[in-house]
Amino acid sequence: MNSGSMASGAALVFPDLSGGALNPLLPFLILSVGALVLLLLDSLFAKRNNLPWAMISSVLPLLALATYATRWPGQSGTTVFGPMYIEDPFASFVGILVCIATLFGMLLSETYLKKMGRYRGDYFALLAFSASGMVLFASTTEFLTLFLGLELLSIPVYILTGFLRRDQKSLEAAMKYFLLGAFSSALFLFGGAFIYGATGTTDLAVALRSAPQSPMLQIGFVLLLSGFLFKAATVPFHMWTPDVYEGAPTAVTAFMATSIKAASFGALGRLLYNAAPVTQILPIPDMLWWIAVLTMTVGNFAALTQSNIKRMLAYSSIAHAGYMTVGLVSFASSGDTEALAGVLYYLLAYTLMNIGAFGVVILWSEKGTERLEIGEYAGLGWKTPALGLAMTIFMISLAGIPPAAGFFGKYYIFRNAVEHGYVSLVVLGVLNSALSVYYYLRVLVALYMRPATREFTMDRSVVVGSVVAFCGLALLWIGIAPDTVLPGVPALVGWVRESVLTLR
Amino acid sequence: MGEITTGHYVALSVVLFFIGSVGVLGRKNAITVLMSVELMLNAVNLALLAFSRQWGNHAGQMLAFFVIAVAAVEAAVGLAILVAIFRLRETTNLDDMSTLNE
Numbered sequence: 001m002n003s004g005s006m007a008s009g010a011a012l013v014f015p016d017l018s019g020g021a022l023n024p025l026l027p028f029l030i031l032s033v034g035a036l037v038l039l040l041l042d043s044l045f046a047k048r049n050n051l052p053w054a055m056i057s058s059v060l061p062l063l064a065l066a067t068y069a070t071r072w073p074g075q076s077g078t079t080v081f082g083p084m085y086i087e088d089p090f091a092s093f094v095g096i097l098v099c100i101a102t103l104f105g106m107l108l109s110e111t112y113l114k115k116m117g118r119y120r121g122d123y124f125a126l127l128a129f130s131a132s133g134m135v136l137f138a139s140t141t142e143f144l145t146l147f148l149g150l151e152l153l154s155i156p157v158y159i160l161t162g163f164l165r166r167d168q169k170s171l172e173a174a175m176k177y178f179l180l181g182a183f184s185s186a187l188f189l190f191g192g193a194f195i196y197g198a199t200g201t202t203d204l205a206v207a208l209r210s211a212p213q214s215p216m217l218q219i220g221f222v223l224l225l226s227g228f229l230f231k232a233a234t235v236p237f238h239m240w241t242p243d244v245y246e247g248a249p250t251a252v253t254a255f256m257a258t259s260i261k262a263a264s265f266g267a268l269g270r271l272l273y274n275a276a277p278v279t280q281i282l283p284i285p286d287m288l289w290w291i292a293v294l295t296m297t298v299g300n301f302a303a304l305t306q307s308n309i310k311r312m313l314a315y316s317s318i319a320h321a322g323y324m325t326v327g328l329v330s331f332a333s334s335g336d337t338e339a340l341a342g343v344l345y346y347l348l349a350y351t352l353m354n355i356g357a358f359g360v361v362i363l364w365s366e367k368g369t370e371r372l373e374i375g376e377y378a379g380l381g382w383k384t385p386a387l388g389l390a391m392t393i394f395m396i397s398l399a400g401i402p403p404a405a406g407f408f409g410k411y412y413i414f415r416n417a418v419e420h421g422y423v424s425l426v427v428l429g430v431l432n433s434a435l436s437v438y439y440y441l442r443v444l445v446a447l448y449m450r451p452a453t454r455e456f457t458m459d460r461s462v463v464v465g466s467v468v469a470f471c472g473l474a475l476l477w478i479g480i481a482p483d484t485v486l487p488g489v490p491a492l493v494g495w496v497r498e499s500v501l502t503l504r
Numbered sequence: 505m506g507e508i509t510t511g512h513y514v515a516l517s518v519v520l521f522f523i524g525s526v527g528v529l530g531r532k533n534a535i536t537v538l539m540s541v542e543l544m545l546n547a548v549n550l551a552l553l554a555f556s557r558q559w560g561n562h563a564g565q566m567l568a569f570f571v572i573a574v575a576a577v578e579a580a581v582g583l584a585i586l587v588a589i590f591r592l593r594e595t596t597n598l599d600d601m602s603t604l605n606e
Contacts, residue, residue, distance in 0.1 A: 144567055151574045155581055162585050171589045172601040178585055179537055179598075182578050183528045186544035189571060190521055193551040193564075197514065200559035202567060243604040 024078050024087030027064040027095050028135045031102075034060035035128035042121030054110035054463065057124035061103040061131065068092050068099070077502050083142045083203045086504060093344055093499040094138040094266030097351055098259045102131040104355045104467050105255030111461040112251040112362045118164055127255060130156035134263035141205035141274055141504070143192040146267065150188065150227070153263060154181050157256050161248040173247025180230070180240045188227025194220025205274045205504070212277035221278050228271065231264035234325055235294040238318045242302070245314030250370065253310060254358030257317050258351040265324055265347055269340045272332045273503050285333035289425060292329055296322030296432040303439050308372050309361055312439060313354065316398060319436060320350055326429055327413040330420040337500035339420065342412040344496040349397065349405035349478065356471030357394040359464050360387050366457065374443055379452030381444070386465075388447050390472040397475050399440040400433045405479035408489065513554030520547035534589075534596045538582050545575045 022029070038057055045051055077088025106127055113119040133152025140146050158181060162174025192202070198217035199207040211217050230237040245253045272279065279285060299319030306312035327343035330336065364371050364380065364387070371377070381388030397404030410433060414426045481488030520543060527540025549568045556564025590596060 144563075144570060147567070147574075148570060151577070155577055158581055158585070162588060165588045166592070168592055168603055171585060171592060172604055174585045175534065175589060175598070175601060176604075178578075178582050179528065179534070179541070182538075182541045182582065183525070183544070186521075186524070186541060186548065189545065189548045190551070192567075193517075193548050193555065196564055196567070197510075197551065197555035197558070200555075200561060200563075202563045247604050
């Protein structure tokens with residue numbers, strides 16, 4: 001009697017998973033399954049909190065990076081489970097950025113958590129979970145996967161933000177981030193529901209092309225976009241950023257300031273690519289124009305008056321989201337993928353300079369207390385010359401002064417914007433950039449031109465030190481290096497261009 | 505009285521979503537805000553199910569299941585953070601959580 005009901009379900013066809021059909025999913029699987037293994041290890045060895053968690057967990061992003069490396073170059077992209085998971089060079093590039101940020105986040109965390117007395121294994125599992133969500137978020141046009149990616153990247157970060165649970169600021173930041181994040185994902189979901197209602201499909205690539213005139217779809221698209229803009233921390237969805245970045249453990253701030261930015265701008269680029277029919281009807285480029293201007297201006301003006309370095313870097317990250325939105329404006333208005341290539345390059349530079357700057361902040365903090373006021377950095381440039389030099393590179397890169405990569409990134413984005421006729425936007429961007437020099441140089445003034453006020457002790461950490469050194473050298477390398485011995489700037493530019501060519 | 509159409513369900517969903525968002529933005533008690541977020545997510549579920557019936561496919565229903573699961577995860581994490589705050593401060597009032605505002 002069961003045969004009849006089974007026959008009626010015969011329409012359900014499982015995809016053939018033999019012969020490496022799941023290979024495109026490997027980076028995601030490595031990170032998510034690896035996170036489960038880390039949780040298991042943590043519960044098995046819960047009594048002994050002295051496992052080298054950073055070393056164990058950093059295997060995961062390294063393995064994921066290795067799988068990305070085997071795919072490069074010359075891969076046009078495949079999909080798994082229909083549109084559920086897209087593996088193309090664009091997704092690979094964003095995935096590589098996420099894995100770099102995760103790897104460095106893990107390496108920075110061990111020293112930091114030991115200083116703060118909260119060294120635990122589950123922390124590293126949460127980092128890996130969040131990274132797997134980011135990989136998913138940038139690799140799909142299907143709303144279901146997009147939603148799961150968004151939640152998978154956000155929820156571990158809510159927990160990580162509140163990880164210092166004896167610290168009031170950390171918990172408050174977690175609460176704020178959680179409530180606003182949940183609110184924004186509800187907006188995101190409602191947008192997705194409207195798009196589904198207007199078209200009958202949850203694949204955004206199909207839905208946004210099939211009924212761009214439908215008002216319901218347009219409302220849905222704007223709601224959906226607001227969810228992305230919240231994660232990317234652009235005006236008017238930026239209010240949470242300074243509080244959360246300040247309150248979160250510094251290693252978590254370094255991780256989320258970089259990787260979430262990469263994942264959300266990656267996903268945003270893919271969404272805008274597929275939303276071209278809608279952006280021709282709705283004034284999306286104009287809207288993004290205003291968002292870019294306001295984000296740059298609000299971020300920079302607010303950063304001017306900050307005395308806490310984490311808060312200053314938080315506002316500066318808002319300003320950087322604004323510069324990247326300039327790239328999205330020219331991409332959304334023209335559909336020219338070259339504009340998106342500029343954003344990808346900028347994301348790489350942004351990741352390196354922020355991880356590096358937070359790494360220096362972690363090295364300069366003492367056991368139990370952090371040194372976060374810029375005034376407390378007086379004279380440190382002379383006492384720790386290597387770190388001072390590294391901080392100088394990060395600050396001039398953030399300010400967009402050559403030869404560091406931040407300058408070339410801005411040049412790349414602004415040049416694309418000028419080519420697409422956004423001269424006034426670029427003028428505003430350059431003015432903002434000039435303004436930002438003031439507060440970045442203030443850190444350098446403290447480092448080199450103020451006398452040291454008190455005794456300075458620092459526990460050295462080779463791991464954090466090498467992360468900082470790597471970031472500093474890489475920033476100079478991708479800012480000026482020619483293609484002579486190793487691949488330099490031209491190779492990198494070729495790479496980002498190639499990444500966006502087969503975007504889908 | 506006419507038949508109940510998708511439009512009715514969506515109208516109800518929009519009203520519920522609006523009530524939820526007013527709760528998130530206006531209320532001071534963290535638990536009430538958490539409940540308002542849940543209300544918003546369930547409003548989305550209602551809309552998804554109505555659309556799913558209208559289009560005669562299962563994509564909306566499937567999505568609704570995931571939304572339910574994610575809502576449960578969010579509630580668990582949100583309450584855990586709240587319990588941690590309550591242990592430290594003995595308050596659930598969001599206005600008392602202002603050490604980060606300078």
